[in-house]
Amino acid sequence: MALTPETIARLAEHLETCQLEARDTPKITDDHPDMDWDDAYAIQDVILQRKLARGARVVGLKAGLTSHAKMKQMGVTDPVFGFLVDEYTLAEGATVNTAELIHPKVEPEIAFVLKHALKGPGCHIGAVLAATDFVLPGIEVIDSRYRDFKFDLKSVVADNTSAARFVVGGQAVRPEQVDLRTVGVVLEKNGQPVALGAGAAVLGHPAAAIAMLANHLGRRGQEIPAGSLILSGGVTEAVAVNAGDNVTLRVQGMGSVSLRFA
Ligand code: OOG
Ligand code: MG
Known part of the structure; x- marks a missing residue:
């Protein structure tokens, strides 16, 4: 670790305050260029501890930047x-x-x-599918606290990977009822398709993102608990929304889920 516990706590408070007050900030590596991966996840963890201390409940986990479309969009x-x-x-x-x-x-x-819980190292898509109860469509609303969504990987990890809101819905299906590689995904804004893709855009198979998460946690002595909900990452590039927009996600054989923005 390159940062002191005091700096980690101060950066966590800063980023969480930006989230709660809807204010942006330059990316934190501008002032802390030597920040390392452990520092980044430690800042994220302090943000979680702050929320838990106020009575929050963890409802799930997320993987992000798991598709080439997203990696390319964010550089x-x-x-x-x-x-x-x-x-x-x-x-x-x-x-x-x-x-x-x-x-x-x-x-x-x-x-x-x-x-069932999933534990790395060595977790693979077979283990993920065996442990999965069901899969369903979800819309994630991301909101980087960094000015103009400009960040590097360590800054975005510290900022809890831009997490802000999410919804799941539509039709839950058992993993054996759907080929998650070929499943078609259509994101509509105000009735127009604005982003299209197939499940394989996410690391070749969305379950691979869950396996990566289990292996990441395994290196930290943690696991994905049974019952967890996990977002496997944007299939397409993310689409900006404004007040007045209606967004619907349709996933082949898995129904649709919608949000409005006001
Ligand atoms: C980081 C979060 C990315 C995803 O699904 O790729 C993410 C960002 O792009 O701001 O949640
Ligand atoms: Mg996401």
């Missing part, structure tokens, strides 16, 4: 992982108050719900 090369708490959860068809967000974007995702 980075590796996936990142974050947490989901109850304050991020939206009901199907909910209205998102954009005044609480800085510059929201939406992403089409496949969500996994596990019936």
Whole structure:
């Protein structure tokens, strides 16, 4: 670790305050260029501890930057992982108050719900599919706290991978009922398709993102608990949204899920 515990705590407070007050900030590596991966995940963890101390509940986990479309859009090369708490959860068809967000974007995702825990190292898509109870469509609303969504990987990890809101819905299906590589994904904004893809855009198979998360946690002596909901990462590039927009995600054989922005 390159940063002191005091600096980690101060950066966590800064980033969380930006989230809660919908204010942006330059990326934190500008002032801390020697920050390392452990520092970045430690800052994310302090943000989680701050939320838990206020009574938040962890409702799931997320993988991000798992598709080439997303990596290219953000100019980075590796996936990142974050947490989901109850304050991020939206009901199907909910209205998102954009005044609480800085510059929201939406992403089409496949969500996994596990019936068994997953533990790395050595976790692979076979183990993920065996541990999966069902998969369903999800829209993630990301909202980087960094000015103009300009960040590097360590900064975005510290910022809990831009997590802000998410919704899951549509039709939950068992993993053996769907080929998650060829499943078609259509994201519509105001009735027009704005991003299209197939599941294989996510690391060749969305379950590979879950395996990577299990292996990442395994290196830290942690596991993905049974019952977890996990977002496997945007299938396409993220799409900016504004007040007045309606967004619907349709996933082949898995129904649709929608959000409105006001
Ligand atoms: C980082 C979060 C990316 C995804 O699904 O790729 C993410 C960002 O692009 O701001 O959640
Ligand atoms: Mg995402």
